[in-house]
Amino acid sequence: MSRHAVLLLSCRDRPGIVAAVAGFVTDIGGNIVEAEQHTDPQDGMFFQRVQFTVDHLQVDEDGVLEAFTPVADRFGMEVQLRFTDWQPRTAVLASKPPHCLADVLARAYTGELALDIGLVVSNHDDHAGLADAFKVPFHFVPVVDGDRGAQEAEVDALLRADGAELVVLARYMLILSPWFVDRWAGRIINIHHSFLPAFVGASPYRQAHDRGVKIIGATAHYVTAGLDQGPIIEQDVTRVSHRDDVATLARRGRDLEVTVLGRALRAHLEHRILVWGNRTIVFG
């Protein structure tokens, strides 16, 4: 696959944006290979993802953003520029359940997900073998004497030391403090084992069983200060029945969780996501 540039844009909607952006790409010698836009008439906003070739650019790659400044200024745009070969340094945090961790490690190993996993961190010591199998350093950081703050500070230090650009909560069951969420804002993706906003918090499969739902789900979202309240990236569901007890719901759910987390990570890695308020635009 060729290397491309990706512009992610948002601004108030007005006539002429699409023409200006397309003109810019043509002017610098790029060819648009994918472009998708979204207009939110209710909020009066415009969002766009433009992917274009870079092999015949007439500006340095480092100069693209600067060259774009006149367009951005004209429309008051928020702009992100990224390239398609990005492979972020990644930390995976997991508690007891191994399935999401095992899946993320295996997909990074086979190249299915472009993750450069630098470390696995867990508040349990169960996963050393799994991390080791994939030759990823494992850090056991338990909560000692109930001191959640110390544990979190240690996790943060490990992530910073490793240069993490992305933090994957692969069924990490400790709630993160606002300061931690703040520091890693927009870079933490969590998988929650319910179809949010149903069944926030603990034991969602138990909650689902008690409510007698006929379908269960999983939700991947960016983490914000509100528990399970962050912008949803991806969800999926599967049918269940009265025959499924809580353990069976959990087992069926595990298939969903790995699939949904994988899709969300891919969208993030491919720069397909714009966050607007508490919602996401995920370009196809």
Place this chain on the structure above:
Amino acid sequence: MSRHAVLLLSCRDRPGIVAAVAGFVTDIGGNIVEAEQHTDPQDGMFFQRVQFTVDHLQVDEDGVLEAFTPVADRFGMEVQLRFTDWQPRTAVLASKPPHCLADVLARAYTGELALDIGLVVSNHDDHAGLADAFKVPFHFVPVVDGDRGAQEAEVDALLRADGAELVVLARYMLILSPWFVDRWAGRIINIHHSFLPAFVGASPYRQAHDRGVKIIGATAHYVTAGLDQGPIIEQDVTRVSHRDDVATLARRGRDLEVTVLGRALRAHLEHRILVWGNRTIVFG
């Protein structure tokens, strides 16, 4: 299709129930054509649906329940006996949106659903033409001067006068009083336009849009005193995206609503549902 009998049974679980029920059917000259059972180990309960032939029964159909009494007594069973050619006298209640009403009327007309629809009742006068098209009497029962009680009493009187055995809330937007729900307990099926328990109450598509979910749903349930809290019979979902505004969510949802309501009605008509607490067992 041949006419069959259906036994719906529930009792505390103990050894020997299946053998006793199967023996009973064999003894009275029936042949079991479908049998499904469910054991809830958590609650220690046993549930069963047994469908059997009646053309060579050695007892009168009216005598089946009596003949079954020794088995029922031995295990402390709750028992319902029904026959597969049941076609309940049905009232359909609908407010402004016509799609569920139109669908239920059309499916009763083509024989897809074994409903004997005696009347359509609405608090708006929009649907007279639709009811008339299918030659079903239409009753416009508006709320006058805010007197919800009077309106509800009139609806109740209409239903009783017509001998309704089943009440379908086909997007009926007035909340029913406890006394009404009580009187028609187990015989009112509602379609709610969300994936319950997410988005209870008014404007669920608006709520879904604001939360930024990636999937929307519809839920058919028996009506109980708690708003949108009754035992869920059937749910289904469909994928949506950031491109879908509230109106588009509502449109996509309409397809779901008619499908989910139709499946729930069919399960009810085929005596496939047992209610246990706030959950349903829906036999396949």
Place this chain on the structure above:
Amino acid sequence: MSRHAVLLLSCRDRPGIVAAVAGFVTDIGGNIVEAEQHTDPQDGMFFQRVQFTVDHLQVDEDGVLEAFTPVADRFGMEVQLRFTDWQPRTAVLASKPPHCLADVLARAYTGELALDIGLVVSNHDDHAGLADAFKVPFHFVPVVDGDRGAQEAEVDALLRADGAELVVLARYMLILSPWFVDRWAGRIINIHHSFLPAFVGASPYRQAHDRGVKIIGATAHYVTAGLDQGPIIEQDVTRVSHRDDVATLARRGRDLEVTVLGRALRAHLEHRILVWGNRTIVFG
């Protein structure tokens, strides 16, 4: 909803198309409210759907295509211009099964689908009552003495007399001749009761049962000379099991058929479909 114009474009891919089209719309005083493009790198093709406002156009609506000619010529484009308030004169053809016919009639009646249904044609006389309920003229055109050609000629004459712009095969079981398909090319939409290309031709539910599939489907497609070979517009599926005999598969399938046909018709009515070879681009 405001009235908009829709340009559907296709041409060989080259740099500058998006900029040129966006520039054109801005130049004539339109504002793009939706734009989606698709590049097929394998075939080297570019496809686009551009929806724009028309209330402040600086050219007559009739003059838009002419004004666009320079752009179209420069890129060698195939161009279609349509407006969003299009409500095509429609003929519905149906054989014995009533469910798709009933659904299309009901959705046109409630405004769910912007169809102006001029007539219903059937080779059986079962549906006169249904058409009459919705006040649509019904034509019973049977095959007499095995003369399929005469029957087809009569159907064609009826459609032409009524000015049909769209022909919906709502479970019409007679295979159309090449001359008929040719005359109505791009304007006939069929619903086939299988997940094509599996189970082409007669009795697909029987075929599905005999193969023991765990999922069944329905497919809406434009009709071409090859039986069930035309460009697929929409498909959907539902889970089935060993418990489902052929009749049950057919019943479950009916829900799918109406939903899939409805979605395909909507995409057609909203000018979202471009046909390329034997495939469709269906813009979101």
Place this chain on the structure above:
Amino acid sequence: MSRHAVLLLSCRDRPGIVAAVAGFVTDIGGNIVEAEQHTDPQDGMFFQRVQFTVDHLQVDEDGVLEAFTPVADRFGMEVQLRFTDWQPRTAVLASKPPHCLADVLARAYTGELALDIGLVVSNHDDHAGLADAFKVPFHFVPVVDGDRGAQEAEVDALLRADGAELVVLARYMLILSPWFVDRWAGRIINIHHSFLPAFVGASPYRQAHDRGVKIIGATAHYVTAGLDQGPIIEQDVTRVSHRDDVATLARRGRDLEVTVLGRALRAHLEHRILVWGNRTIVFG
């Protein structure tokens, strides 16, 4: 989870079977915890899965089948008796694509699937590292000088030497000879990367792309002599669009393949499957 016994039964349908089987279990001191039956009226066949407790059996576990002989003989039953703690010695065969192999290995490692994987065999040498990560012996058995027979004989010898009870084709792209299929009949499960019977054979994602389908699927089935013709155990699908080129279809499909293969393996491990002709009964 307690250890249970599972009886899988099939015979011609006649009155009294359910009563006789239930009576038998009660008589030997078992308690039925799950029972599901299926009657195929078209073929006149009866199938049943009965799971029962064994902790208070009044016969030896080894004697259960013999004790059941009178019932089996009376109805002419085919009978299989198994126990729920079965963990079959398993061989995984894989060609180049690693995702199904990695998933099966990971799920066996985490205990998600009760597989005792004795060896991995591949006609490519790419997967030694992956097998090694999970500490499973890896055997590279390439086709040398086009001699497929020799390669197959070597694979067979490895499987027999290891005592394999189950052979998982985790995207193994060599077609097995009839003698091999015969020897391992009922014990080979394959994952095919299409929604069978559509797109049999090579490059199904290419075929799907060229046909322009809107949904792709994956199918797990028992392997028989006819290529991709064996009894289907499980299928699932996912929605695709015109934007998805062949590589993207393949990527989306990989998620399906691992999920579908996992579900099929679980059903096999839990003794939920009866094969009848070319179809399966998969008890819930």
